[in-house]
Amino acid sequence: MKAIVQHRYGGPEVLALKEVRLPEIGEDEILVKVHASSATTADWRIRASAFPKALWLPGRLMMGLVRPRNPIPGGEFAGRVVEVGAKVTRFQPGEAVFGFSGHGANAEYLAMSESACVAPCPPSLSFTEAAALPFGGLAALVFLRDVAALKPGQRVLVVGATGGVGSYAVQIAKALGADVTAICSADNAWLARDLGAEQVLDYRTENPAQLGQRFDLVFDTVGAMDMAAARAVLKRDGLFLPLNFSLREMLQAFRARLFGGPRLQLAVNPDRAEDLEALSELVWEGRLRPVIDRMYPLSEVAEAHAYVEGRHRKGAVILTVAGPDAKSSPPPRGFPLFAA
Template identity: 55%
Template sequence: MKAAIYRKYGGPEVVRIEDTARPAPGPGEMLVKVAHGSVTTADWRLRAAAFPGVLAVPGRLMFGLRRPRQPVLGSEFSGEVVALGAGVTEFAPGQAVFGFVMQGAHAEYLVVKAAGAVLPVPEGLDPAEAAALPFGGLSALVFLRDYAKLAPGQKVLVVGASGGVGAYAVQIARALGAEVTGVASGAHEAFVRGLGAVGFVDYRRQSLRGLGSRFDVVIDTVGATDFATARAVLAPRGVFVPLNFGVREIGQALWSQVFGRRKLRLGVSGDTKADLWVLARWVEEGRLRPVIDRRFPLTEIRAAYALVEGRHRQGAILLDMAA
């Protein structure tokens, strides 16, 4: 099978399309023929070993000290079940599925755990759109619902509102009953408002510290702001949730829990089947829609990486395996 392989850390040039052995499912697993995948910020960081802040050392230890342990990246996918391992009864060959794995989706075939974050593609949803949903949707859901404890009627500021996670954070905050203001470049204003934001800030023209509004939650999806800036626009008991953090943020989070009225909360996304069900249900109800910026064939994955690293996209960057 064809797969995008990287055997050393570096820029997009380290990724090559190679022939590799087709995997076989074990007990509790199934083999999926991948139709669509994506390139995410996480794929870029793993490929380049660009782990933020305090995660540099543990990141290398986890994913490979000198070279990557898993040479195939890719987390979100959609495709067709082609084989079942022993004990799998909830899926069937020929069934269209989508989901999230840690790595391995930048390939024509992928083994996934049936009990993992994988579901049938919702009726009426294009498989390509399904592949654009898990990474950004799960991240936004977990950080807003579980870490920020977002409640109906609250006001949310989404930093990086047009990106791969931010485009979902705007929609999910709306679905949770919040009033949303998005932060992005002015060129993305119509896009962000179209996702449901009632307010918009062009970060190139207006400083966040100068905003007159006060927000219950500030979520930074791209690492563009800090706790000091967030505190200037947070309500007295507001919460700042950055997706990227280092040693400084860990210290600030600990300090804020004890002494601060405004809190900084850190966490990671669990990427569970139950949360994927939440997203799928919202899609079926019309409360959430997948967002795709551009699509590339697998053979042009380097160009997809370059676009992701430019940090100015609108939604997911998809890979079409058969193109």
Template identity: 40%
Template sequence: MRAAVVSAYGPPEVVSILDRPIPTPTSQQVVVRVSAAAVTSGDARIRGANFPDGFAIPSRLAFGLRGPRKPVLGGVFSGVVTEVGGKVDGFAVGDEVCGMTGIAMGTHAEYVAVPAKKLARKPAAVSHEDAAGLLFGGAAALSFLRAAGTGSGSTVLVNGASGAIGTIAVQLAKNLGATVTGVTSGANAELVRDLGADEVVDYTTTDIRNTAKRYDVVLETVGNLDGAAAAELLTDDGTAVLAVATLRDNVIPRKHVKAGVAPERPEDFDELLRLVADGKLRVVLDRVTDLDDIVAAHRRVDSGRKVGNIVIRC
């Protein structure tokens, strides 16, 4: 099979398309012919060893000292089952599925082996491209909004409202009955309003940290609000959730501020996919391209101007 391989940390050009063996499933895995996969900020962060403050050493120990221990990156996929392990129930060859592979990665390839318990069925009404573009940001947005207790009447600030997490978070918060303020660039303001934001703040002209407004929920998806800054934007009973956080914000408790990694739960995937299939959630794709163009996809992520997600067809 063809796969995008990263042999050493570095710029996008370290990614090469090489031939690799098609994976063989364990008894509890299935093999999926990947139709579409997302190229995310997480992939670019690993490829470039560009880890949040305080995470450089732990991340290299986890992912590899000089290059990724798992050289085929990618944690999100949508495709068709081609082989089923002997102890797998509920899935068969030909099923259209999607999911996330976590630290196992491996989705930037024509085939990937995935534990059956990590799979969700892709509805016929949702394209493979939309499924792949949905799960990375969608699962995080859903988890973080829940963690903050978002509900009807909540006031929500989404910092990074045009990104993979932000575009879904704005819509989910509106679906929950919240009043939403999205922080983005002026170039993406119309998009964020179209997604449902009641107010848009252009970070190129306004520093959100200087606002007098306070919010019940602050969702930080970019990394330019630390725990202290996010806490200053909260109402007395509000909650801030940091999707991108320093080691300090992860390990030192701060009242009303949460940080950490969102779980990858198939039941959450199912909920998100139903919303897309029902027309209640829009997947924003910056571009859809081919595996051969993955270097350009990484460059686009590195630019910081990506809107929603980038999807490659494998």
């Protein structure tokens, strides 16, 4: 099969399209023919070994000390099950699925455990659209619903509101009944509003502290805010939730707990199948839609990575793997599909 392969850490040029062996499945595994995958912030960080300073060594120990332990990159995917192991009960050959595998999805076929982060494809979405959901959708859902336990009527500030996670965070915060203020560039203010933000600030010219408003939650998806800036806009019992963290945030979380006032919480998304199903339900209810910025053929993965690394993407950057989208289906109800 064809797959993107990376045998060393480095720039986008380390990614090459190669012919590799088809993965073999175990008793509890499924083989998925991948129709669409993507390039995400997690993918380029792993490719470049761009882990936060204090987490560089743990990052390398997890991903491979000298070279990537898993040479095929790509976490998000949507496609069709073509083979199942003898003990598989959740899936059948022919079923359309989507999910997050962490690695291995930038390829024509992907083997994964049936108990991993994989679920039936949302019925109203094509493979391309479904592959745009897991990375950003899962992070937004888990951090807002579970970690922040966001309640209806609470006020949320989403930093990086039109990016890979942010574009889903705005929609999911709205679906949870929150009042959303978005921070992005002026160029993308229309998209943030279209996704549901009541108020939009341009990070180049506006400072949220000047609003004179207090928030229950600051959800920073890009690493643009620190605890001091968050404290200036949070209620006394508010929460600062940064997706990116290093030793500094760990110490600040400890200090905030010790001295009281707004809290800082750090968490890691557990990538669960049941959360994919929750995303599917939101899509079905018309409260969540995939946001796709650009699409590249698999062979142009290096260009896709370079674009995502620029940190101005709007929603997902898709890699098309298996020719035309074979799962014919109508677009999700009531929304334009593409960000621009």
